[in-house]
Amino acid sequence: MARLKRFSLTCLAALCLAGNAQAASQSLPTNQAVDTLSQQEHQHKVDQLRQQVRQAVAFNQTERQRPGGRASVSLQPMFSSQAGSWPFEPFVNNGLFRAIAGYQSRHPQVVTLRSGSITLAQLHDALNDPRVLKRYKDGYLLSYPLLIGPDAGLVLEGTSLYLSSFSGTALINQGWLGLNQSNLESMAGDQPGNTDRAWRPFVVAWAGSHTQVLHSTLKRLGYNANLSRGLTTALSPQQAASTRRATVVIKDSQFSDMSSAVELQHSQATITGSQFEQSQQYAIDVRDSQLNLQGNQVRGVDNNSGLRLRGQTQARVEGNLILGTAKAAIEVSEQQGPVLLAGNRMGDSRGNGIQLRNLAPTATAPLVIDDNLLASSQGTAVDASEVSGVALLDNRIGNTPEYAISLRNATPLPGPLLVSGNRLGQVGKALVRVEGVRDVVLGGNTYDGKPLLQNLLIGDLLPLQGQLLEATVRQGGTVRVRQ
Incomplete structure (x- = not known):
């Protein structure tokens, strides 16, 4: 490791206005030290971090073949609280049973698949009841809820399945559900629903x-209630914590007008x-999962x-386009697993570009934001609070009325914050604001600011602004600021 060259700090602020009220109001730390890092050492650290995060978020997607043989089909009573009724229990009070009661004149029943797989055409023939499943347009209209048992599969190949909103239809998957070149959507019809609030069919996979x-x-599925927002996977309290994860594969498909498209x-x-397109709550909402x-493309929320990431989640989010969200393009909150956000394009968000809250990345679970384009958010491009450390590498950030990068901690956290190789410019306030991070590394960044009219570095870095810019911009070096 190259030897560090230490030098004492001076309170330089070469590019700031003396009368800047915001800067003057901040309490500035006095126990800071700056080290210079060799280019070789810095590049090694960046390369190592990139390799480390990719290894941490990688996983092999589990492949599952559909169950063999022909599934049996039956109509079974739906109970709200009884042995074996747990797949339905979460929906007792959210409108499903009331919607069913408006269509089924007797005790609610569910179409149940067991022991094998079945196509829609085969299911239609087996039921032979148009009140349950009938031919409709280019496929079939389902008017009863359908339960896919743990050993069963429902196959949609080159067809359409319409789920009746009036009758309380939902797909409840405990086994295998596959759509290939098919269409799944709700059908409201002209009959009024029998619920006291908006209700639409949904898919839940346990x-x-x-x-x-x-x-x-997938179109017009889900409404804003627990486990009912669109296509949802979940672990029931009635299932053992050791139950294997639900597996989901989505490829080259379209989701539109959903509550949350995928949860x-x-x-x-x-x-x-x-x-x-046009999700109400989130396009993709993830908790305690593995995500690739x-x-x-996400357009309109x-x-x-x-995208929201939470809990014990490991996520690789790469090469996506996210436009027109009400809050952030990407939100990471209360997150404890490794996350890589790389090569994404984000813009036109009415909140922040990337929002980070209450995160404590570790050496084995790093948080890396690499080679993204963030533009035209109405808030801050990268806004973080109560975050102990994050790496921002080679991003292009601009055209925002707030900050390009802002990290504020109420209580100082260890870091490190690594800001390297970024192009920052065209922002309304300072380019980089840092408060409450004990270890900050800066190097190779390009700042497009307004000399004498705009601070480039504020917060804890304000007393060092001139020194840091001299070392990193004019001399092309990398510096480490420690408290």
Whole structure:
């Protein structure tokens, strides 16, 4: 390791206005030290971090074949609280049973699949009851809820399945559900629903199940209630914590007009080449899961963020386009696993570009934001609070009225914050604001600011602004600021 050259700090602020009220109001730390790092040492650290995070977020997607043989089909009573009724219990009070009661005149029943797989055409013939399943347009209209048992599979190949909103229809998957070149959407019809609030059919896949959506379309599914927002995976309190994760594969598909298009809990999911348009809550909402999200497009989220990551999640989010979200393009909150955000393009968010809250990355679970383009957010491009450390590498950030990068901790946290190789400019306030991080590394960044009218570095870095810019911009070096 190259020898560090230490030098004492001076309170230089070469590019700031003496009368800047914001800077003057901050309490500035006095026990800071700056080290210079060799280019070789710095580049080694960056390369090592990139390799480390990719290894940490990598996983092999579990492949599951559909169950063999022909499934049996039966109509079974739905109980709200009884042995074996747990797949339905979460929906007792959210409108499903009331919607069913408006269509089924007797005790609610569910179509149940067991011991094998079945296509829609085979299911239609087996039921032979148009009140349950009938031919409709280019496929079939389902008017009863349908339960796919743990040893069963439902196969949609080159067809459409319409789920009746009036009758209380939902797909509940404990086994295998596969769509290939197919369409799944709700059908409201002209009959009034029998619920006291908005209600739409949904798909829920419990832990242990497999769901795949290939070259298919999902439309108008879900409403804002627990486990009912669109395509949802979850671990039931009635399932053992050791139950294997639900697996999800989505490829080259379209999701539109959903509450939350995909909501993942206790799952392993690969989502590639797909489009998510006009979601109400989130396009993709992930908690306690493994996620590989590559090459997708998110356009339009009415109420919240495009992508939210939480809990014990490991995520690779790469090469996606995220536009027009009500809050952040990407939100990471209360997150404890490794996350890589790389090569994404984000813009036109009415909140921040990337929002980070209450994160404590570790050496084995790093948080790396690498080679992204963030532009035209109405808040700050990268806004973080109560975050102990993050690496921002080779990003292009600009055209925002707030900050390019802002990290503020109420209580100082150890870091490190690594800001390297970024192009920052065209922001309304300072380019980089840092408060409450004990270890900050800066190097190779390009700053496009307004000399004498705009601070480039503020917060804890303000007393060192001139010194840091001299070392990193004019001399092209890398510095480490420690408290």
